[in-house]
Amino acid sequence: MSPHISATVADGVGHVTLDRPEAINALSYEMVRELTGVLEAWRRDTEVGLVVLDGAGERGFCAGGDIRELYGYATSDGHEEARAFFRTEYRLDAAIARYPKPVVAIMDGIAMGGGIGLAGHAAIRIVTERSRVAMPETRIGFTPDVGGSWLLAKAPGELGVHLGLNARTMDAADALHAGFADAYVPSERLSHLVQALAERADPGSPAEIVMLFDETPEPSKLALARDWVDACYSAPTVAEIVRRLREHGHEDAEAAADELESLSPTALAVTLASIRRARTLPALEDALEQEFRAVSWFLDQPDLHEGIRARVIDKDRSPRWNPPEIRDVPLDLPGRVLETPAPGGGVFA
Numbered sequence: 001m002s003p004h005i006s007a008t009v010a011d012g013v014g015h016v017t018l019d020r021p022e023a024i025n026a027l028s029y030e031m032v033r034e035l036t037g038v039l040e041a042w043r044r045d046t047e048v049g050l051v052v053l054d055g056a057g058e059r060g061f062c063a064g065g066d067i068r069e070l071y072g073y074a075t076s077d078g079h080e081e082a083r084a085f086f087r088t089e090y091r092l093d094a095a096i097a098r099y100p101k102p103v104v105a106i107m108d109g110i111a112m113g114g115g116i117g118l119a120g121h122a123a124i125r126i127v128t129e130r131s132r133v134a135m136p137e138t139r140i141g142f143t144p145d146v147g148g149s150w151l152l153a154k155a156p157g158e159l160g161v162h163l164g165l166n167a168r169t170m171d172a173a174d175a176l177h178a179g180f181a182d183a184y185v186p187s188e189r190l191s192h193l194v195q196a197l198a199e200r201a202d203p204g205s206p207a208e209i210v211m212l213f214d215e216t217p218e219p220s221k222l223a224l225a226r227d228w229v230d231a232c233y234s235a236p237t238v239a240e241i242v243r244r245l246r247e248h249g250h251e252d253a254e255a256a257a258d259e260l261e262s263l264s265p266t267a268l269a270v271t272l273a274s275i276r277r278a279r280t281l282p283a284l285e286d287a288l289e290q291e292f293r294a295v296s297w298f299l300d301q302p303d304l305h306e307g308i309r310a311r312v313i314d315k316d317r318s319p320r321w322n323p324p325e326i327r328d329v330p331l332d333l334p335g336r337v338l339e340t341p342a343p344g345g346g347v348f349a
Contacts (some may be wrong), residue, residue, distance in 0.1 A: 006056070011198040012049040014042045021057025026066045027114045029085045035305055036092045036116075050206050051099070052194055053118065054106040060132070061106065064113025065089070067140070079299040083344060086295050087147070089117060090288045092348045093147050097121035097284050101337040102206045104156035104197065107131050107175075107176035117146025120180055123283065124210055127172040128187040129217070136167040143271045143294050148270055150287035153278035154179050157226055164271050165238070166259050173220035183214040228253050228280060238268045239326045265326040266301075266333065270294055273334030288345045296342035 004020040016038055018025035042048040055061035070082060070215045096103055096118060105119035108128045113136060119125055127133065135144040135152065144152060144164050152160030155178040162168060163178060172201065175181040185193055200209060232244040232253060245257035260268060274294060278287045 002030050003029050004028065004053055006009060007038045009042075009045070009047055012047065013194075013198045014038075014045070014048040014051045015054075015194070016051065017054055017056050018062055019056040021055075021059065022062035023056070023066070024060045024110050025055040025062060025115070026063045027089070027118075028069055029081075029088070031055050032085070032089050032092055032106060036088065039092070039095060039099065039325060046061060050102040050104065050197065052106070052197060053122065054102045054108065054190075055115075057284045058099060058109065060110025060115075061108055061119060062112070062115025063110050064115055064136070078206045079296075080344070082299050083296060083342065086234075086292060087347050089146060090292060093117040093121055094285055094348075095287060099123070099148070104206055104210065106185075107181065108190060112136050112169075113148075114146055115152070116148055118178065119203040120151050121147055124207055125181045125184065126183050126185050126190075126193075126210065127175050127181040127209060128190065129172060130183060130187055131172045131181075132169050133171075133175040134151070134167055134169040135164055136169075138263050138271055139167045140163060140268045142298060143267055143291070145291040147284050147288055147291070147293055149271075149274045149278040149291055150281070150284050151178075151180055152275045153281075153287075156223075157230040159222060159226065159229055161233040161241075161272060161275055162225075162229045162256070163222075164275050165241070165263075166256055167223075167231070171217075173217040174222040176217065177220040183210050184211070184217045185213045186215060189213050232256075237331075238265070238272055238341055241272075257341065261326070265329045267298075268326065268336045269329045270298075270337050273338060277338060285348060289348070290338055291312060292347045293340055293342050294337050297337045297340055 006017040006019045008015050021024060042051060061158040102124060104124045105122035106126045107119050109130045110132050111119055112134045116135060137144050152164045161176055170178060172184050176184060196209050198208060228248050228250045232248055235241045235244050242257050242260050245253040254336055274290060277290060281287050340344040
């Protein structure tokens with residue numbers, strides 16, 4: 001067992017914890033493989049009636065994939081290690097979504113990127129007053145993956161497009177409103193919730209048990225932004241979204257436009273197309289396949305490598321992405337990115 005994955009079974013509950021708190025439980029390839037193995041074993045274990053998934057430490061559930069490890073894979077010849085990482089991760093996300101036993105995911109603290117891939121597709125998704133939930137990929141010149149486009153596509157109105165393009169961070173109320181979470185449980189009650197799940201580990205009762213601890217958070221700021229978000233983010237292109245944001249007059253709309261103009265134009269264009277196409281897809285697996293095609297394309301782009309290095313490793317560097325302006329992105333580029341077959345086949349081939 002990886003030192004960064006802790007797994008126990010007691011009283012009918014399989015409890016698996018991401019145990020890398022010094023890195024906010026960032027997912028390494030080894031952790032993804034180990035977690036896959038644990039869940040596969042528990043699938044057949046009659047002693048396990050439900051699964052609790054959480055993260056160690058007080059900072060968060062999971063900050064996402066290990067960016068430094070990914071950077072090493074992304075700069076290697078052929079990028080096969082990177083593609084293998086994403087294939088394994090996406091298969092795990094799909095397995096959680098289709099798991100035959102209830103999975104209760106506790107997103108206490110930071111839950112972003114790859115952390116959303118794990119928790120966002122679970123049967124019961126819990127947030128707390130400390131939760132900070134986001135798909136932050138556009139900030140490193142990338143695009144939301146791990147089924148993020150599927151979740152964003154299902155958010156009310158154009159909120160998913162706003163969240164995806166601007167990598168906006170949600171609190172508990174926002175996550176509930178956007179459909180990224182199901183219940184709000186104060187962090188001080190989490191241990192009692194886990195105990196209650198263990199005492200009544202009936203496969204048909206976890207949702208009812210969680211409801212006993214569920215409370216109502218403060219109103220969602222995201223919900224209050226719905227009018228200007230829908231008016232601006234319904235535009236057909238990123239350039240038109242920015243124009244509408246500039247002309248709207250709302251202070252937050254102006255700030256959102258500033259953010260978009262600081263990010264990779266190509267990443268924004270592909271993200272917009274990915275979320276909108278995900279609205280038409282029949283299943284999560286289809287969205288994961290679409291995302292994998294996009295990820296494979298990005299792995300071959302030097303812009304991605306420079307973006308990761310600038311934003312994560314050498315924070316004093318500020319490379320310019322090509323093209324430098326949103327309006328310069330070819331209109332047919334997103335379609336080509338999302339339709340180009342990935343080298344070596346898809347996720348579920």
